[in-house]
Amino acid sequence: MSVNKDIFVPDRDFNYDFQQTGKTQDEWAESTHVPESLVPTHCSFCGVQCGMNLRVENGKVVGVEPRNYAHNRGSLCPKGVVAYQQANHPDRLLYPMIRRGGRGGRLERATWDEALSYVVSRWKQIQAEHGRDAVAVYSGSSMTNEKCYLAGKFARLGLQTRHVDYNGRLCMSSAAGAYSKAFGIDRAPLPMTDIPLTKSMLVVGSNVAECFPVMMQWLWKARDRGASLIVVDPRETPLARTADLWLPVKPGTDIALLNAMLRVIIHDGLVDEEYVRARTSGWDDVVEMVEPFTPEYAESLCGVPAKRILAAARLYGRADPSLIMHARGIEHSSHGVDNCLACINLALARGQMGKPGGGAMMITGQGNGQGGREVGQKASQLPGYRHIDVPEERQHMASFWGIPEPELPGPGAAATEMVHLMAEGEIRSCLVLCSNLMVSLPDLNVVQRALENLDPLVVIDFFMSETAELADVVLPGTVWCEDEGTTTNLEGRVIKINAAQAPPGEARTDWAIMNDIADRMGRGHLFPARSARAIWDELREASRGGVSDYYGITWEKIEDQQGVFWPCPELDHPGTPRLFTEKFGHPDGRAKMFAIPYQPPAEEPGDAYPFRLTTGRVVYHYLSGNQTRRLGFLNSQAPEPWLEIHPRAAEQLGIQDGEVVRVRTKRAQMDVKALVVPTIRPDTVFIPYHWGHRLAANQLTNPAVDPTVKIPEYKACACAVERISVTPTTSDNGVVENFTPSTTPTMFPYAVGEVKAK
Ligand code: SF4
DSSP, rough: OOOOOOOOOOHHHHHOHHHHHHHHHEEEEEHHOEEEEEEEOOOOSSOOEEEEEEEETEEEEEEEEEEEOTTTTTTHHHHHHHHGGTTTOOOOOSSSSSESTTTSEEEEEEOOOHHHHHHHHHHHHHHHOOOOHHHHHHHSSSSHHHHHHHHHHHIIIIISSOOOGGGGTTTHHHHHHHHHHHHHHHOSSSSSGGGGGOSSEEEOOOOOOSGGGGGGGHHHHHHHHTOOEEEEBBBBBBHHHHHHHEOOOOOHHHHHHHHHHHHHHHHTTOOOHHHHHHEEEEEEHHHHHTTTTTTTHHHHHOOOOOHHHHHHHHHHHHHHHHHEEHHHHSSSTHHHHHHHHHHHHHHHHTTTTSSSSSSEEEEEOSSSSSHTTTTTOOOEEEEEETTTSSHHHHHHHHHTTOOOGSOOOOOOOHHHHHHHHHHTTTOOOEEEOOOEEEEESSSHHHHHHHHHSSEEEEEESSSSTTTTOOOOEEEOOGGGGSEEEEEEOOSEEEEEOOSSOSSSSTTHHHHHHHHHHHTTTGGGGGGOSHHHHHHHHHHHHTTTTSSSTTTTTHHHHHHHTTTTTTTOSSSTTOOOOOOOOOOOOTTTTEOOOOOOOOOOOOOOOOSOOOOEEEOOOOOOTTTOOTTGGGGHHHHHOOOSSEEEEEEEHHHHHHTTTTTTTEEEOOOOEEEEEEEEESOTTEEEEEEEOOOOOOOOOOGEEEEEEEETTOETEEEEEEEEEOOOOOOOOOOOTOOOOOOOOOOOTTOOOOOBBOOOOO
């Protein structure tokens, strides 16, 4: 089969709008007359947002080819290579469904009019009886900026509720909180293409090779140029295996290690005194705080040998420039903000923030995790990273949207708090977009009870997720390559997503669904933008003058420049790849340093639960797995979770490799195959979290949250592991067949009904 290699940019060269054609996918394909072509776009999965070209034949996405984009240079990881297979997957939801017959009933096909009429009539009734805040919106950050912006506006103006938040709360809100506190701007301060400029990399709590595989090329380039590599992780990850120093920290104890490294740097005279004096505040308190953290004291808390702490501090502290990269390993913590601030203290003490190749850099996880948190769908925020509780910022957005300021709702509950309000009956209905709470939230039995309390639970998704299984109304949305818009990747680079095919069946874009509901709620006059481009232009204007100023970023400029970094305040502004070169975002231009005391995890091991359980991602899956578990190659490589356990611990418990073991925490228990590996601390076990139902690691995890940003402590809780007397056999694809897993009885009692709309 021959493919026309001429790349076309749909919004520029081929003016179509699927939503307005009124055609089915097949009818549209017939009429397009572009049977073989490449559509340039970006991967749907992680925060790297690799460029790719989708192969389109007869109006349908059929494959993928490399795209030489600025930050991925033609590379894709295993997930990116098969991402296109979602588009025409047989599991796609094709039309709306309503649960008939009450809670124990089945999800059955409905028309759009029937489904939306039902939802709107229930919401009007609930809000009349219980107030507007009784209806909530739980949004996601894998959607485009346009959809994320509209989700926040839809909640506050369409539903007039204060309860809107997003799943980025679970991802890296602690890094966002820390960067806002320290620098006044929440963004990675440099592009990943700067990484090769560094002379030392300190990677704290990030399994870069599995979670951001394409980013690795920039770390390898740095290594080729002689940069040292230090990895802090309880597991010897693929990245840690190549490091000069691996620091096997106990989960949740990173502050002890980071404070001790800073103490060594101070005692060795490696502090950049002039930089600290000229560009920071708070240094004296930091010095006083870290003084007790000798390497030996830190070893007693974090388990890393004192000699290795000393060596790591000197390897990092003598290099210039030096770069700290951190991710969920320290951010998924009941003191996640402080963990990040402890990293930032190190970078500031060494005078690195603002240097090419230097500083501290968060690695945002979700595809649009960066954009999703700055365009106004966060409980406390308005577009442009404005604060919903600051009077002048409220007034600005209320005027922009054409409503009196008092009509703009105030701050709402964080995503993790919403669950409790659902359980208590304060929130009575919720619209869930692009999120799978029944896999991704901690302590899932509580989450299930909360979702069961809703009437109705309304879910927009393109595959039947574990959360949609519990819904009263399921609305079919689009996959990423069926709509156009922008995302903002982990560097702060705004990029353009292009549509490559029409949605199948009756699926509709999320923004079109929200606009339709706003119309039915009698609020449609506040939503004049009725295309992705119109929403983008509204968002650009809405962000103007804010911290994350997108005003000068046009879709054309994005394509011309291979992405535009915000802030970009004017149409002729090139964007801002590097932040903090001259000053920080606070009014005085200085970075703030904070004295960070040691804090253990909320739950420490004891006699009943002697191990530390940590969770994370694997290369073959993305977040809750609702997409990647359906993609054959990925699923064949990792069809179910496992428990990584050290040989010494396994021997003490009489556990053989491949044997099914039972893992218990205070909240639940699950049975899972053991993988006996020497690459993990003997006091720690690890389970990947991409599965649902009886295979969900988050049945076990601790719902304790960071006090300021409310991110859960996924990375450290106490657990017990025990051998159970079952010898498993496995099917051809490696799935354990002959054991009955222990599932908490309250999990998933309801009939799912027509899970596939055919
Ligand atoms: Fe997609 Fe991330 Fe893999 Fe790139 S590294 S192909 S963005 S999953």
